Amino acid sequence: MKNILVVDDEPLIANGVANLVASFDFPLVVKGIYTDSEEALAFCQQNTIDIVITDINMPKVNGLALIKNLKAINPAIQIIILTGFGSFSFAKEAMALGVKFFLEKPVFPSKLSEALAETIERSERRQMESTLYLKQQIEQYINSCGEEPLPESFVFPFCMYLFDSKFYHAVAKRIESYENHHELVIGHQNKVGYILNFSTENTFNLFFKTKVQAAHLGKGIAINCWVDTPEKFLLSYHLGKRNLDKEFYFDTFEVIQEAQISQENVYENSLYMEYREKLLALIDKGELTLAQVLTENFFSTCRMELYPVQLLRLQVNDLLSAIFENHRIKKDIYFDDYSPKIMLLNNWHELQFMLLHCIDLMRGSLDDSENMQLSQKVNLIIEEYYDHEALSLKWIAAHLLYLNPEYLGKTYYKETGIRFNQKLAEYRIKKAQELLKKNYKVYEVAAMTGFSNAPEYFVQTFKKITGMTPKKFLKQQEKALLS
Incomplete structure (x- = not known):
């Protein structure tokens, strides 16, 4: 909509023109009707007006002076002049001010309609050009990081x-x-x-x-x-x-x-660290329902605080890695190559679901473990903790299964037919062979399979189980590759 003002020192004419404008089907709003040119000027200084219809011969400030002042306020303003002077003696000066339409009183509706139609078109064209120029200046200013200045006419705030x-x-x-x-x-x-x-x-x-x-x-x-x-x-x-x-x-x-x-640069990471510590502790204790409630509360807080999104994705990825590393969980297809998936998620619901689903899988793993034989549980522990030097029946009994170590050893032998220490040694040496094939040094493999403080004992155990030393095993592998 365009805002229009009517100015004429004769009230009858001013109101008549305003009513005529209102009767046309143009996108116009009559913002004011003035019989005093000074009051009209004051109104325009405080309000945005697109078109002014004004008389020429008025007391105090005449029409030409009014037009000059209006153009000083808003160069894009459009003017239609009403005049009772048949000679149009002011036409030349008015044209120099950009005025195109001069309507002689009394005003014919068809003439006013034609003038308004073209004036609206000129106003819109001028506005489009002005807006396009302003957009170019804005974008130059942004792209140059402020080195290209904004135009002087740019208005703040x-x-x-x-x-x-x-x-x-x-x-x-x-x-x-x-x-x-x-x-x-x-x-x-x-x-x-x-x-x-x-x-x-x-x-x-x-x-x-x-x-x-x-x-x-x-x-x-x-x-x-x-x-x-x-x-x-x-x-x-x-x-x-x-x-x-x-x-x-x-x-x-x-x-x-x-x-x-606006507080993103001073954001403290304590929210995540506190959540991570509590979550891992609850998981270790098997309190999985509380772990899920804690997770839902954490994401609720992230939403309220508009937590940094990319940081949250990275932290959830880190947390899942820690959970999978420290707990034996049967992953489903949802967690195949999960890290890239996390970086592509664009909804907090999906990210929260990944953690809740992980906890659900853990619950399923725990349910499965309740139906396992004791020896099966011990074998899973060996596979999970074989690289811990302290791993023994006594350690498992005290930290994981909470059973008498003597009972644990007898039950394991009864169910499998072999001693725990033999099974542990065989599994460690099996993993050692895999690591040696990957070109790790012997002392590195010893440390990675639970022999960090006893590399000589590692060599003895390796020879006892395989019939050869680690070095001989490596040479045998080299020959196999060359043949």
Whole structure:
């Protein structure tokens, strides 16, 4: 909509012209009817007016003086002159001020309609050119990190909205109906859509929220920033750009405030570390229901605080690695090559599910273990802890199975027919052979299979079980490769 003002010192004419304008089917709003040119000028200084219909011969400030002052306030303003002078003696001077239309009183509706139609078109064309120029200057300023200055006419303060440019066309369409649309600059740069709102009226925020939420654009965010200096412009733009991934925490399109993300640089990592410590402790104790509740609470806090998304992905990946490393869990297909999957997840629900599902799998593993023979449990422990030098029946009984070590040893022998120490030694040497084939040095393999403080005993055990020393085993492997 265009804002129009009617100025004529004769009230009858002023009101008649205003009523005529209102009767036309044009996108116009009559913002004021004035019989005093000074009052009209004062109004224009405080409000945005696109078109003025004014008389020439008026007391105090005549029409030409009014036009000069209006052009000084807003060079883009469009003027239609009403005159009772048949000679149009002021035409030359008025044309020099950019006036194109001179309508003689009494005004014919058809003449006024034609003049308004062309004036609206000129106003829109001028506005488009002005907006395009302003967008170019804005984008140069952003791309040069402030080295290319903004034009002197650039006005502070203003309200800025930043959003992913994938929403640009949908957002642009939704805000076309805003009554002060001419005071908006909308564009996109470097995958970031932006709206600059220069209006002094505080109505756009509610309008914008209502429109984008009603449009069902899908998950996304717009970050609302208040900008009062060129420096703040750059800071807010880059801060917003870095945080557009916070759509991760929303299921619909939401408008958030810059204050909600402005603490990112001083963020303390204590939230995750506390959660990690408590979670691993609960898992170690088998309190898996509490572990799931703790996980849900952690993600709820992350959502409220808009926790850094990429950091959260990395931390969940680290946590899953720690759980899988320290606990024997039967992974399902969901955890095949899970690290790249985590980095691609774009929804907090999915990331939370990975941890909850891991805990569920652990519960299933524990249920399976309850039906195992004691020797099967011991064999799983050997496979998990063979590299621990302290591994023994006594250690297993004290730290994992909480049974009498003598009972544990007898039951193991009864179920398998071999002694625990023999099984442990055989498994360690089996793993040692695999490591030697991978070109690890003998002393490194000894340390990696639970013999870190007894490398000589490692060699003796290796020879006892395989019939050869580790070095001879390596030579045999080399010959096999060459043959």
